[in-house]
Amino acid sequence: MKKTTESNVCILTKNRRFLLLICILLLGALIFVFYSWNKSIFETENEARKMAETAEAGISNTVISNLDLENLENISEDKYYIELRNALKFISSIDHKITFSYVLLKQNNQLLVLADSEPYGSEDYSPPGDVYFEATEDDFSVFEYAETVITRSSQDRWGVWKSVLVPIFNDNNQVIAAFGIDYDIKLWYKYAVIQTIYAVIISLALISLVIAIYFFMYKNEELEREKQKLIDSDEKLKESETLFRSIFEQATIGISIGNSKKNVAALIEGRSTVNPMFQKILKRNENELMSINWQDITHPMDIKKDIELFEKFQNKEIDGYDMEKRYLRPDGTYVWVHMIISSLDLENLEGSNHLCLIEDITRQKEVESSLLESERSKSVILNNLMGMAYRCRYDQNWTMEFVSKGCKELTGYSQEELIENKLITFNDIIVEKYRPLVFEKWSEKIRERKRFREEYQIRTSEGNLKWVFEQGQAMYDETGEVLFLEGLIVDITENKEKELKLKYITEHNMLTGICNRVSFEKVLRSESSHIYDKKRAVILVNVEKFNLLNITYGYFYAENIIKLLGAELQKLNSDIIKIFHIAIDRFLLYLDGYKEKSEIEDLCKKINQTVSKILERNNIRVSVGVVELESNFIGAEDLLKKASIAVDGAFCNKEDNFCYFNSSMEKEILRKEAIKNELALVSRGIGEESLILMYQPIINLNTNEIYGFEALTRFKSKSFGFISPLEFIPIAEETQLIVPLGKIIMIKALEFLYIVNKDIDKDIKMSINVSGIQLLRDDFFDDIKEIILNTGVLESNIKFEITESFFSNDLDEINKRINILKAMGIFVAIDDFGTGYSSLSRERELDVDCLKIDKSFIDTLLTVPEENSITGDIISMAHKMGHYVVAEGVENESQKAYLVKHNCDFAQGYLYSKPLLSEDALRYIKEYE
Numbered sequence: 063m064k065k066t067t068e069s070n071v072c073i074l075t076k077n078r079r080f081l082l083l084i085c086i087l088l089l090g091a092l093i094f095v096f097y098s099w100n101k102s103i104f105e106t107e108n109e110a111r112k113m114a115e116t117a118e119a120g121i122s123n124t125v126i127s128n129l130d131l132e133n134l135e136n137i138s139e140d141k142y143y144i145e146l147r148n149a150l151k152f153i154s155s156i157d158h159k160i161t162f163s164y165v166l167l168k169q170n171n172q173l174l175v176l177a178d179s180e181p182y183g184s185e186d187y188s189p190p191g192d193v194y195f196e197a198t199e200d201d202f203s204v205f206e207y208a209e210t211v212i213t214r215s216s217q218d219r220w221g222v223w224k225s226v227l228v229p230i231f232n233d234n235n236q237v238i239a240a241f242g243i244d245y246d247i248k249l250w251y252k253y254a255v256i257q258t259i260y261a262v263i264i265s266l267a268l269i270s271l272v273i274a275i276y277f278f279m280y281k282n283e284e285l286e287r288e289k290q291k292l293i294d295s296d297e298k299l300k301e302s303e304t305l306f307r308s309i310f311e312q313a314t315i316g317i318s319i320g321n322s323k324k325n326v327a328a329l330i331e332g333r334s335t336v337n338p339m340f341q342k343i344l345k346r347n348e349n350e351l352m353s354i355n356w357q358d359i360t361h362p363m364d365i366k367k368d369i370e371l372f373e374k375f376q377n378k379e380i381d382g383y384d385m386e387k388r389y390l391r392p393d394g395t396y397v398w399v400h401m402i403i404s405s406l407d408l409e410n411l412e413g414s415n416h417l418c419l420i421e422d423i424t425r426q427k428e429v430e431s432s433l434l435e436s437e438r439s440k441s442v443i444l445n446n447l448m449g450m451a452y453r454c455r456y457d458q459n460w461t462m463e464f465v466s467k468g469c470k471e472l473t474g475y476s477q478e479e480l481i482e483n484k485l486i487t488f489n490d491i492i493v494e495k496y497r498p499l500v501f502e503k504w505s506e507k508i509r510e511r512k513r514f515r516e517e518y519q520i521r522t523s524e525g526n527l528k529w530v531f532e533q534g535q536a537m538y539d540e541t542g543e544v545l546f547l548e549g550l551i552v553d554i555t556e557n558k559e560k561e562l563k564l565k566y567i568t569e570h571n572m573l574t575g576i577c578n579r580v581s582f583e584k585v586l587r588s589e590s591s592h593i594y595d596k597k598r599a600v601i602l603v604n605v606e607k608f609n610l611l612n613i614t615y616g617y618f619y620a621e622n623i624i625k626l627l628g629a630e631l632q633k634l635n636s637d638i639i640k641i642f643h644i645a646i647d648r649f650l651l652y653l654d655g656y657k658e659k660s661e662i663e664d665l666c667k668k669i670n671q672t673v674s675k676i677l678e679r680n681n682i683r684v685s686v687g688v689v690e691l692e693s694n695f696i697g698a699e700d701l702l703k704k705a706s707i708a709v710d711g712a713f714c715n716k717e718d719n720f721c722y723f724n725s726s727m728e729k730e731i732l733r734k735e736a737i738k739n740e741l742a743l744v745s746r747g748i749g750e751e752s753l754i755l756m757y758q759p760i761i762n763l764n765t766n767e768i769y770g771f772e773a774l775t776r777f778k779s780k781s782f783g784f785i786s787p788l789e790f791i792p793i794a795e796e797t798q799l800i801v802p803l804g805k806i807i808m809i810k811a812l813e814f815l816y817i818v819n820k821d822i823d824k825d826i827k828m829s830i831n832v833s834g835i836q837l838l839r840d841d842f843f844d845d846i847k848e849i850i851l852n853t854g855v856l857e858s859n860i861k862f863e864i865t866e867s868f869f870s871n872d873l874d875e876i877n878k879r880i881n882i883l884k885a886m887g888i889f890v891a892i893d894d895f896g897t898g899y900s901s902l903s904r905e906r907e908l909d910v911d912c913l914k915i916d917k918s919f920i921d922t923l924l925t926v927p928e929e930n931s932i933t934g935d936i937i938s939m940a941h942k943m944g945h946y947v948v949a950e951g952v953e954n955e956s957q958k959a960y961l962v963k964h965n966c967d968f969a970q971g972y973l974y975s976k977p978l979l980s981e982d983a984l985r986y987i988k989e990y991e
């Protein structure tokens with residue numbers, strides 16, 4: 063386009079130049095013609111003048127002078143006249159151009175013809191003196207100026223002439239006449255005209271030549287230009303060829319020229335028509351693509367549409383088409399492409415009839431589908447949302463701009479009623495007491511740019527209260543201003559009610575309905591935040607051996623006792639006393655703000671009094687531990703630990719029944735804890751050798767023979783060395799570890815019993831201490847049977863000692879079990895008789911074989927006079943009930959003497975021997991003889 067304008071401009075200027083040239087040439091020609099004309103006229107005039115002057119010279123002035131000019135009518139015969147006429151005739155004949163020659167006179171201001179060259183009598187002849195009427199100013203001027211005059215063309219009776227008039231002077235140099243020659247005007251101008259014609263011809267020839275040259279040059283120039291153009295376009299072609307190739311090779315879209323055989327690519331001039339990107343997208347090389355039919359690698363889902371369009375395209379119904387389709391790759395995956403098919407008519411491409419462009423849109427498709435999916439799920443979510451999604455303004459009304467369908471179900475108001483506060487504002491739906499909280503919380507979260515989460519209550523259109531949970535977030539513009547708030551409000555009424563119930567459950571003991579440990583921890587935590595200047599203390603009330611209560615009487619009975627206890631203790635609740643039920647067998651009283659320590663002691667006494675009615679009836683004890691809170695905060699866990707330690711302390715201190723926590727107790731607890739852990743390991747069979755059994759002989763006082771041995775266990779702790787059974791057995795009982803440990807002990811004892819009896823004639827018996835916890839377990843009997851079977855001992859050589867304190871429990875149940883043992887042939891003894899709750903009357907109810915009088919009774923034998931001692935009575939009573947009697951802790955002869963005197967059957971004590979290790983016990987037997 064630009065080119066054409068340029069060439070147009072060029073042509074335009076060229077035309078102008080050409081016109082200018084033509085103009086100049088024409089002007090030059092004109093000047094030349096004009097000049098030629100003028101020059102020819104000048105030459106004609108000059109020639110005529112010369113001719114006339116020469117001719118005039120031939121006419122002698124004397125001739126004229128000799129003529130009688132006054133009398134002209136009579137001179138026609140004058141010889142001079144005739145001479146003059148002949149001269150004139152001669153002159154006229156010299157040149158054919160001369161038509162006339164004559165001599166004029168001036169007389170009386172008239173010009174008269176003196177003579178002319180015409181023959182007499184001819185029409186044109188003028189007689190002498192003939193007035194020349196037609197004389198012009200020019201004709202007169204020759205007389206006036208005495209110079210040769212060439213007149214302007216003039217007409218007279220003879221025609222149109224051009225005259226040359228030459229003055230004829232007399233001797234006095236006066237003009238006496240004028241000689242004239244007339245030229246026919248045509249002839250006069252003939253020369254000039256011819257000359258001018260020549261000039262015109264020359265000019266025209268020149269102009270033509272110039273024009274021809276010009277055109278030639280112009281054409282040449284044009285040809286040059288065409289040539290340049292051709293050269294240029296050839297270069298451009300080369301350039302575009304390179305450009306095309308590099309585009310083809312480097313294009314980021316796949317390009318292929320397909321042929322009518324429906325191959326993906328064709329081969330043209332030895333080159334494949336598929337570019338690298340096409341190959342890359344399809345993950346197939348050019349050879350493959352040239353041999354493969356595109357239908358074979360089109361995804362089945364897209365093939366129908368593609369074929370339809372392609373057929374239309376081939377039938378020229380459409381110029382081309384584009385579609386999104388999937389191509390199959392060799393690895394079985396597919397690639398999404400945007401494909402454009404358009405026709406390609408190239409002369410030299412036979413059969414190649416379409417151009418195929420593809421662009422990999424897999425990523426885009428993925429994004430599209432995930433977007434679609436997310437849009438879809440968003441709308442699904444919004445409409446099926448449990449609750450109400452919203453977008454609102456950050457104002458006092460929470461003006462809603464959008465609310466989801468769930469609005470109606472949540473609030474009872476329709477979407478329309480709530481949006482833009484049409485009927486009601488959301489703020490009005492919020493229960494009044496929560497409104498400031500919601501606003502403050504939102505404002506705070508907006509300041510901190512955090513998420514808002516809050517539970518509060520709303521009132522529905524029907525006036526029902528609902529608990530809701532709102533979670534939302536503010537959206538800000540670039541200046542940080544809040545644009546709107548967005549979020550979700552869900553109905554949590556059901557959950558909230560459950561939660562409140564759960565809260566009640568978690569914070570209360572279900573048995574007594576008293577606040578529990580969690581709630582106590584809460585109270586403590588809430589108080590931790592402020593500095594406390596009041597005196598505070600916790601009093602822990604522990605029901606001793608509660609587990610035994612369960613085992614003996616069953617859970618229902620035990621729980622009932624706890625309920626009664628709880629009810630009694632609750633009566634102590636006051637402004638400064640709060641009661642908590644922190645574990646099934648433990649109550650805690652929180653004394654908040656007492657003045658004197660005596661108040662604590664009074665309270666402890668009150669507790670004991672309060673519970674004593676129930677306790678005495680049921681033969682239970684409580685121990686009370688007290689911890690005074692220091693001003694600095696102590697966690698609930700620590701506090702309870704301390705209280706528990708104190709309770710354990712109270713257990714030892716039987717006088718007061720309550721005990722203050724002190725830090726030395728803590729050490730004991732730690733020791734207890736360590737022992738517990740070690741025992742647990744042993745109970746699992748790890749380090750059984752640390753349970754060491756010693757055997758103390760029991761002597762038959764009647765025969766003085768060894769009756770048997772009592773197995774007494776020691777525990778060799780890794781941390782603390784030998785530990786007395788008085789320390790570790792209660793721990794084992796408390797933790798129920800006594801069950802597996804008892805089994806180990808029994809195995810060891812009976813294995814030793816087997817060894818003892820192996821080589822002697824008279825059987826020696828083995829007394830084994832059994833805990834009540836063991837006895838009350840049903841598997842106890844199976845274990846015994848198994849051990850007896852394994853060790854091969856006789857049942858009749860086994861005796862179980864059960865401590866008296868245990869018999870305070872359900873006697874029927876205990877007797878049942880004792881009878882099972884007896885039925886097996888095993889002896890059963892009451893150990894520590896006289897220390898516990900037993901009395902002789904109760905002992906009667908027991909189906910035991912033997913009674914073991916506690917050491918304290920034997921000890922009294924040393925201090926109390928014989929007649930005052932009841933020991934003898936106990937022995938005789940026992941005998942009356944058919945029980946054997948064993949005296950333990952016999953340390954000296956006087957005691958032995960007493961016992962013998964009162965018919966005690968057996969004796970055991972340092973007097974005979976201390977507990978012995980197994981090999982010592984065997985030696986003892988041997989040496990006893």
Ligand code: C2E
Nearest residue numbers: 774775787788791807831832833951952953970971972973
């Ligand atoms: P216990 O059954 O009354 O055992 C008698 C305790 O008195 C033993 O203490 C014994 O060493 C000690 N003793 C014996 N004769 C005399 C004496 O003349 N003077 C003095 N001062 N003490 C004497 P030990 O061995 O410390 O046992 C303490 C308690 O531990 C036992 O009292 C028994 O109730 C329990 N016990 C020991 N071994 C076991 C066991 O294997 N299982 C169970 N369940 N309890 C056991």
Ligand code: CA
Nearest residue numbers: 772831863893
């Ligand atoms: Ca014993």
Ligand code: CA
Nearest residue numbers: 893894916950
């Ligand atoms: Ca004993």
